[in-house]
Amino acid sequence: MAEVLVHVDHVDGSVRKPTLELLTLARRLGEPVAVALGAGAADTAAVLIEHGAAKVLTHDAPEYAEYLVVPKVDALQAAYEAVCPAAVLVPSCAEGKEIAARLALRIGAGIITDAIDVEIGEEGPVASQSVFAASFTTKTRVSKGTPVITVKPNSAAIEAAPAAGVVEALSVSFSEKATGTKITGRTARESTGRPELAEAAIVVSGGRGVGSAENFAIIEALADSLGAAVGASRAAVDVGWYPHTNQVGQTGKSVSPQLYIANGISGAIQHRAGMQTSRTIVAVNKDPEAPIFDLVDYGVVGDLFDVVPQLTEEINARKD
Amino acid sequence: MPLNSTGENLRIVVTVKYVPDATGDRHFADDLTIDRDDVDGLLSELDEYAVEQALQIAEDADDAEVTALTVGPEDAKEALRKALSMGADKAIHVEDADLHGTDAIGTSLVLARAITKAGYDLVICGMASTDGSMGVVPALLAERLGVPQVTLLSEVSVEAGKVRGRRDGDVASEQLQASLPAVVSVTDQSGEARYPSFKGITAAKKKPVESWDLSDLDIEAEEVGLEGAYTTMDSATDSPARAVGTIVKDEGEGGRELASFLAERRFI
Ligand SMILES: Cc1cc2nc3c(=O)[nH]c(=O)nc-3n(C[C@H](O)[C@H](O)[C@H](O)COP(=O)(O)OP(=O)(O)OC[C@H]3O[C@@H](n4cnc5c(N)ncnc54)[C@H](O)[C@@H]3O)c2cc1C
Ligand SMILES: Cc1cc2nc3c(=O)[nH]c(=O)nc-3n(C[C@H](O)[C@H](O)[C@H](O)COP(=O)(O)OP(=O)(O)OC[C@H]3O[C@@H](n4cnc5c(N)ncnc54)[C@H](O)[C@@H]3O)c2cc1C
Numbered sequence: 001m002a003e004v005l006v007h008v009d010h011v012d013g014s015v016r017k018p019t020l021e022l023l024t025l026a027r028r029l030g031e032p033v034a035v036a037l038g039a040g041a042a043d044t045a046a047v048l049i050e051h052g053a054a055k056v057l058t059h060d061a062p063e064y065a066e067y068l069v070v071p072k073v074d075a076l077q078a079a080y081e082a083v084c085p086a087a088v089l090v091p092s093c094a095e096g097k098e099i100a101a102r103l104a105l106r107i108g109a110g111i112i113t114d115a116i117d118v119e120i121g122e123e124g125p126v127a128s129q130s131v132f133a134a135s136f137t138t139k140t141r142v143s144k145g146t147p148v149i150t151v152k153p154n155s156a157a158i159e160a161a162p163a164a165g166v167v168e169a170l171s172v173s174f175s176e177k178a179t180g181t182k183i184t185g186r187t188a189r190e191s192t193g194r195p196e197l198a199e200a201a202i203v204v205s206g207g208r209g210v211g212s213a214e215n216f217a218i219i220e221a222l223a224d225s226l227g228a229a230v231g232a233s234r235a236a237v238d239v240g241w242y243p244h245t246n247q248v249g250q251t252g253k254s255v256s257p258q259l260y261i262a263n264g265i266s267g268a269i270q271h272r273a274g275m276q277t278s279r280t281i282v283a284v285n286k287d288p289e290a291p292i293f294d295l296v297d298y299g300v301v302g303d304l305f306d307v308v309p310q311l312t313e314e315i316n317a318r319k320d
Numbered sequence: 321m322p323l324n325s326t327g328e329n330l331r332i333v334v335t336v337k338y339v340p341d342a343t344g345d346r347h348f349a350d351d352l353t354i355d356r357d358d359v360d361g362l363l364s365e366l367d368e369y370a371v372e373q374a375l376q377i378a379e380d381a382d383d384a385e386v387t388a389l390t391v392g393p394e395d396a397k398e399a400l401r402k403a404l405s406m407g408a409d410k411a412i413h414v415e416d417a418d419l420h421g422t423d424a425i426g427t428s429l430v431l432a433r434a435i436t437k438a439g440y441d442l443v444i445c446g447m448a449s450t451d452g453s454m455g456v457v458p459a460l461l462a463e464r465l466g467v468p469q470v471t472l473l474s475e476v477s478v479e480a481g482k483v484r485g486r487r488d489g490d491v492a493s494e495q496l497q498a499s500l501p502a503v504v505s506v507t508d509q510s511g512e513a514r515y516p517s518f519k520g521i522t523a524a525k526k527k528p529v530e531s532w533d534l535s536d537l538d539i540e541a542e543e544v545g546l547e548g549a550y551t552t553m554d555s556a557t558d559s560p561a562r563a564v565g566t567i568v569k570d571e572g573e574g575g576r577e578l579a580s581f582l583a584e585r586r587f588i
Contacts, residue, residue, distance in 0.1 A: 011491055068487075068496060069459065069469060093490060094455065094472055101456035102463040104425065110550025111424060113454040126554065132346045132451075136556045144550040180468030181502075184484075185495035198490075202587065226587065244474075244488065244509055251366065251447065251508045259587050269342050273453075280585055281562075282578065288567070295562055298581045302570025310575025315588050318579065 002030035002086035013040025038064035049165030109145025134276035205231035209264015249274035267292025338396035366446035368513035404524035405516035421546030428460035468498035474509035
């Protein structure tokens, strides 16, 4: 059976959810071979095999932490040459897209980014993309070379499918380019204990209507009642009420949760670009004309300072 | 103090894409390329940040030159004109009928050849276009040019032949450093872009805009356009409009009613 290379996104051995989704999609195209690189690479094997990896290729070297992107491209290329896969799948994070692009160029192949689905077609894998702020769905194929496709988080339901996976050490020799961009410092992001924004099943967001940094406590309380991640509009981020890492939209995170709740957000096209594929959309806004109401499954025209705390209280009451 | 490695003037090429206005009604033409006729075009807003950083780096240098470069149809000159009126010194327009339908791999080929022909110490790109929004062209350029990629920077500076910057990722915020020549991309966190002044707009009219076609770059028609593309779009369908939802006015029970809706949908 054709093999499909899956680039593993992990943090010190803990595999991030989008990679497990990729394994589910990869099984539609062939037999998944996972490539895990950097510190903790070997620790990823168990969960990858649990989710269908027939083979796990691992490699660790200081270069992965000390230099930007290129060492991973070298390694993925080594895996590509060792395996000769039918497709390469990479999670659609910023780094993933850059790795995928450079690999595609090196192996003389086309690249498709931000797929929301991948199926097997007559002429190989067909990727669906949601474009122009989710107003069109396209079907695209790679017509030259081995398809390199990056897939957005929340594009598939994770299915466990234990494989008789074997773990092998990948042999990698780094190119001269690998040490071109040095990482001279790193500040890890502090964990909030809430789910990762791009991966969360529920996202509760606040915008300019929230009014201040302190008031974001209201948004956080609602998020916590639902076990949700917290998002923010760029307007709220630009004035410093919430960190940029929580921004949802074109230049922030693109989210596709089961439920998105927008509070005090008008629904500008750049915000919609990042959340319009959410399954269920709810908005609270005091302006009945706000464009966000064009998207909603349920909208409340009202003051968020009345509606949101009441909602949180009711959710907490129903849980008890 | 001269800023590039050779001590000569610092040559900055800033790549600017001409895109359909995102607030317009964007759609596809019959050949499944972007329909540019029905929607106004403009300089991709995210490339304004690239122009801004190019200008700031040039202002800090003793002797620097900023060249705006675009690959696109006739109208794409508008993107160059905007960059020139912001303060870029000159512009290059790569235009050729055979470019119609070029994908990311092909676009990076054309840009890389043009950048090489123009001569450069530093290439500055936006983080992503606002139409294709793949966010891959800067990495592709670095790969093709064989120089470091220093991408997705929210802060950037150039000194003594080195570029430094901060890249804010999901897991960590990283400080990066590379020697020139290099390819940089900047995010919309890198600093608000300036508005063209009246003086800038007037001056832009006198600045040189070179036009190159594929033969100037030694590129064959088969390497680009729909024919040369490495990807093929089979279909583009209008996403079905979302069913009209329930909109209620809060009369004091809005929060509790919303909770009932969420319970119905099994979110609580
Ligand atoms: C290149 C580019 C990229 C961009 N990228 C992004 C991006 O990634 N993400 C993003 O979000 N934006 C982005 N933007 C900005 C975007 O265009 C909007 O400016 C932004 O989304 C507006 O944020 P907002 O909805 O919070 O604010 P506003 O548009 O000011 O809306 C605030 C809303 O809150 C409501 N409100 C006020 N008070 C209350 C209250 N007490 N109760 C209930 N409702 C209330 C108001 O009725 C209003 O609808 C980008 C813009 C550009 C040009
Ligand atoms: C809806 C849609 C989907 C697409 N999907 C794919 C796909 O899956 N695969 C594929 O190969 N192509 C695809 N394309 C084509 C692709 O967008 C173009 O080839 C494009 O020129 C390169 O990608 P980008 O615009 O996404 O640029 P990005 O990689 O997002 O752009 C980053 C930066 O590169 C610079 N840049 C990019 N293009 C130009 C240019 N023409 N002139 C000057 N500077 C430029 C700018 O500084 C820009 O900010 C798609 C296009 C559209 C409209």
